[in-house]
Amino acid sequence: MKVYNTLTRKKEEFIPLVPGEVKMYVCGPTVYNFFHIGNGRTFVVFDTIRRYLEYRGYTVKFVQNFTDIDDKMIKKANAEGTTVKELGDRYIAEYYKDADGLNIERATVNPRATEYINKIIDFVSALIEKGYAYEIDGDVYFSTKKFKEYGKLSGQNLEDLQAGVRINIDERKKDPMDFAIWKSAKPEEPSWDCPWGKGRPGWHIECSCMAKDILGDTIDIHAGGSDLAFPHHENEIAQSEALTGKPFANYWLHSAFVNVNNQKMSKSLNNFFTAREILEKYDADVIRFLLLSGHYRVQLNFSEELLESAKASMERLYNGVSNLENLINEVDKKEITESEKEYINGLSKYRERFIEKMDDDFNTADAISVLFDLIKDINTNITINSSKEVAEKALELVRELGYPLGILQKSTKGTLEEEIEKLIEDRQKARKDRDWALADKIRDDLKARGIVLEDTPQGVRWKKAD
Numbered sequence: 142m143k144v145y146n147t148l149t150r151k152k153e154e155f156i157p158l159v160p161g162e163v164k165m166y167v168c169g170p171t172v173y174n175f176f177h178i179g180n181g182r183t184f185v186v187f188d189t190i191r192r193y194l195e196y197r198g199y200t201v202k203f204v205q206n207f208t209d210i211d212d213k214m215i216k217k218a219n220a221e222g223t224t225v226k227e228l229g230d231r232y233i234a235e236y237y238k239d240a241d242g243l244n245i246e247r248a249t250v251n252p253r254a255t256e257y258i259n260k261i262i263d264f265v266s267a268l269i270e271k272g273y274a275y276e277i278d279g280d281v282y283f284s285t286k287k288f289k290e291y292g293k294l295s296g297q298n299l300e301d302l303q304a305g306v307r308i309n310i311d312e313r314k315k316d317p318m319d320f321a322i323w324k325s326a327k328p329e330e331p332s333w334d335c336p337w338g339k340g341r342p343g344w345h346i347e348c349s350c351m352a353k354d355i356l357g358d359t360i361d362i363h364a365g366g367s368d369l370a371f372p373h374h375e376n377e378i379a380q381s382e383a384l385t386g387k388p389f390a391n392y393w394l395h396s397a398f399v400n401v402n403n404q405k406m407s408k409s410l411n412n413f414f415t416a417r418e419i420l421e422k423y424d425a426d427v428i429r430f431l432l433l434s435g436h437y438r439v440q441l442n443f444s445e446e447l448l449e450s451a452k453a454s455m456e457r458l459y460n461g462v463s464n465l466e467n468l469i470n471e472v473d474k475k476e477i478t479e480s481e482k483e484y485i486n487g488l489s490k491y492r493e494r495f496i497e498k499m500d501d502d503f504n505t506a507d508a509i510s511v512l513f514d515l516i517k518d519i520n521t522n523i524t525i526n527s528s529k530e531v532a533e534k535a536l537e538l539v540r541e542l543g544y545p546l547g548i549l550q551k552s553t554k555g556t557l558e559e560e561i562e563k564l565i566e567d568r569q570k571a572r573k574d575r576d577w578a579l580a581d582k583i584r585d586d587l588k589a590r591g592i593v594l595e596d597t598p599q600g601v602r603w604k605k606a607d
């Protein structure tokens with residue numbers, strides 16, 4: 142399996158530290174609002190990568206944090222007259238609603254930054270002791286000059302980076318590129334006791350600390366949206382590697398933005414659509430299809446038309462599922478034939494092609510076209526004359542390949558009971574309308590499926606034929 146590693150700017154063979162196991166950390170949301178479909182892309186992409194790794198037999202320890210203390214949280218809590226803690230609790234609950242709605246699998250662990258304050262303080266203290274960080278009036282800064290490899294992720298050297306920074310004379314830090322890992326408390330802000338008075342952690346240190354604590358000094362995959370590569374991930378590397386002297390993450394994966402009219406979708410530009418509002422109108426399958434229909438490293442221009450076309454595409458795929466489900470529901474006594482067995486074996490070529498595409502840096506766009514080819518093949522070759530077993534086996538394969546993408550897992554039918562109740566209702570209506578032909582047809586179709594209707598004084602009852 143090959144993955145594109147931002148650190149080396151190359152596609153590399155994926156080799157986890159421990160064979161068969163993957164330690165994966167994804168930077169999660171700041172929980173002060175509903176997440177938008179741009180954030181949603183990042184969550185869906187890395188959920189898909191996690192699902193695919195599991196599909197390929199890896200056990201994945203998947204960690205995605207909640208940033209529940211920062212300037213935006215404090216501002217919003219003040220504006221609403223609530224506490225940062227209450228705001229975090231509320232939007233974490235809302236996050237789960239939307240993430241579940243998008244078929245995002247629950248992480249192995251979802252740590253909250255505020256649960257790690259003591260460990261973060263230990264991390265900061267250790268960096269000061271090692272000479273990588275310094276304290277000024279309760280603020281602690283990381284000294285970028287001390288970390289010789291600073292800039293390796295973004296491919297910039299410190300001099301170039303410095304040249305691009307406007308020197309702010311009010312800053313107390315020694316060097317313009319130094320960044321805060323601990324911030325002294327301002328009045329009215331949540332703060333914690335620490336060796337430097339009272340304060341709160343900087344954003345970058347939270348991820349370094351939580352990743353190390355839950356997954357260990359070196360992890361396999363660290364991921365996030367492409368805006369996080371610099372400075373967030375660059376700073377995480379500096380802090381973590383300065384502390385442990387070991388590589389922090391072997392593979393760095395970044396997903397590209399969702400844009401609106403070629404501008405990044407963001408809360409600050411106010412050009413966003415929340416996942417929630419889109420989920421009200423479109424199914425999770427449709428939204429995931431849209432987000433996965435392009436490669437994850439290519440920007441996606443979001444529009445209503447794209448959603449509509451994703452909806453039409455999903456309908457085509459689900460029509461295939463529906464045909465198979467209809468065949469499976471027929472009461473059919475036919476045995477699977479030799480040529481049908483051969484046909485099913487032959488379908489494994491789609492599995493091979495799907496894996497080949499996904500093994501190539503998770504090329505979901507091409508993997509989806511393999512799914513279309515598979516459905517087309519099935520639609521042409523499995524017909525009313527086929528056996529139930531061949532339809533079942535084909536449907537299993539469709540669902541198997543849909544699983545890593547988080548689509549095609551639903552049934553197009555309700556339960557058998559719901560379906561029959563609905564048909565009985567249709568028949569009653571037909572009788573009321575004196576459409577005897579339709580009423581008889583419904584009764585006969587059900588009979589052909591082994592369902593017998595009985596008209597009783599209490600209404601219509603049904604039972605399975607003996």
Ligand code: AMP
Binds near residue numbers: 367397398399406407
């Ligand atoms: P935030 O809540 O802003 O910290 O963002 C949570 C995650 O969503 C991060 O990994 C961001 O990189 C990612 N993200 C934010 N905006 C977008 C966007 N327009 N498109 C794709 N990912 C985004």
Ligand code: ZN
Binds near residue numbers: 167168348
């Ligand atoms: Zn992070």
